[in-house]
Amino acid sequence: MDQLFSLQGRVALVTGASSGLGQHFAHVLHAAGATVVLAARRLDRVEAEAKRLGERARAIAIDVSHEASILFTFETLAASGVLCDIIVNNAGISGSSLLLQMETTEWDDVIRVNLRAPFLVAREAARRLVAANKPGSIVNIASILGLRVSPALAPYMASKAGLIHLTRSMAFEFARYGIRVNALCPGYFETEINSDFLKSEYAQAALKRVPQRRIGDLRDLDGPLLLLASDAGAFMTGEALVVDGGQSINAV
Ligand SMILES: NC(=O)c1ccc[n+]([C@@H]2O[C@H](COP(=O)([O-])OP(=O)(O)OC[C@H]3O[C@@H](n4cnc5c(N)ncnc54)[C@H](OP(=O)(O)O)[C@@H]3O)[C@@H](O)[C@H]2O)c1
Numbered sequence: 001m002d003q004l005f006s007l008q009g010r011v012a013l014v015t016g017a018s019s020g021l022g023q024h025f026a027h028v029l030h031a032a033g034a035t036v037v038l039a040a041r042r043l044d045r046v047e048a049e050a051k052r053l054g055e056r057a058r059a060i061a062i063d064v065s066h067e068a069s070i071l072f073t074f075e076t077l078a079a080s081g082v083l084c085d086i087i088v089n090n091a092g093i094s095g096s097s098l099l100l101q102m103e104t105t106e107w108d109d110v111i112r113v114n115l116r117a118p119f120l121v122a123r124e125a126a127r128r129l130v131a132a133n134k135p136g137s138i139v140n141i142a143s144i145l146g147l148r149v150s151p152a153l154a155p156y157m158a159s160k161a162g163l164i165h166l167t168r169s170m171a172f173e174f175a176r177y178g179i180r181v182n183a184l185c186p187g188y189f190e191t192e193i194n195s196d197f198l199k200s201e202y203a204q205a206a207l208k209r210v211p212q213r214r215i216g217d218l219r220d221l222d223g224p225l226l227l228l229a230s231d232a233g234a235f236m237t238g239e240a241l242v243v244d245g246g247q248s249i250n251a252v
Contacts, residue, residue: 004230005227005232006230007032007033007034007226010035010085011084012026012029012036012085012088013036013077013087014029014037014088014090015062015064015089016064016091017046017090018040018045019045019192020189020192020193021090022040022090022091022141023038023045024218024221025088025225026053028221028222028226029088029226030053030056030057032229032230034229036056037058037059037060037077039062039091040061040091043061046059046061047059060077061073062091064113064120065109065116065117070121071124074124074128083129083134085135085136086137087121087122088225088229089121089122089139089140089141093110093114093156094110094156095107095152096153099154102155107154110155110156114156114159114160115159115162122138122181126174126179135179136180137181137182137229138180139225140182140183140184141184142167142185143157143186144242145160146163146185147161151202160185164185167182167240168238180236182228182233182240183240184221184228184240184241184243186221186243187215187242187243187245187248188203188216189215189218189221198215210246211247211250212245212246214245224241
């Protein structure tokens with residue numbers, strides 16, 4: 001059974017690996033046998049984490065809001081013979097304004113990081129896999145907020161809804177090359193992105209309506225991530241896998 005989820009011989013790129021889910025994902029993929037590339041803007045953090053992981057881990061700087069930075073990252077990896085066949089498009093930001101008060105820059109920033117960047121990263125990764133005639137797996141980190149609504153997060157929700165549908169488009173177009181594309185849709189997991197929000201009255205009330213009556217533990221994502229990344233999910237593509245303790249199916 002271990003063999004089914006094994007990532008031995010695979011190389012995984014995780015964007016936004018300097019904190020929260022991305023840092024955790026890097027550990028999970030590494031523990032399953034993959035070589036991992038931890039990428040984020042805060043190079044000191046990803047370097048420290050790669051050092052902690054030891055063999056089969058390296059860190060690289062990336063700013064996914066700039067196409068040139070994404071291309072440079074892939075070129076740097078290729079120059080040292082690294083071809084990534086697992087991509088975890090995890091880097092993300094949230095925003096916090098109601099639409100009537102929102103500056104256009106907030107909209108642009110969120111869409112740029114959460115929707116445009118996963119497209120650019122996936123396209124570059126897929127181009128390189130196709131050229132090398134190799135299969136791969138792309139996991140886009142969406143959110144239950146791509147399926148349901150919440151106040152003051154319109155661009156975030158639009159980006160995640162867009163990412164779920166982009167996942168389907170990419171899955172459709174890349175299937176012929178042996179590249180699977182799926183989305184993971186987490187509920188609430190406490191990280192830097194939402195620690196203030198989770199203390200709010202609104203969040204506390206929302207959490208009481210989660211059928212399992214708790215927020216997620218990062219380990220709750222391990223199985224779903226490995227399912228999508230490994231050959232255990234060989235016949236899954238275009239899927240949006242919800243991991244939320246039932247939050248998105250709560251009673252209306
Ligand atoms: N936590 C949750 O409850 C939850 C639920 C559903 C979905 N998600 C999604 O999970 C993903 C990770 O979020 P998180 O909760 O782990 O939050 P987090 O701790 O704030 O992590 C966000 C990561 O994104 C990176 N990032 C942001 N802008 C970037 C850029 N321009 N270029 C490169 N990296 C960038 C940050 O690294 P640097 O600042 O070092 O660049 C950081 O590592 C996001 O896509 C988020 O939407 C989270």
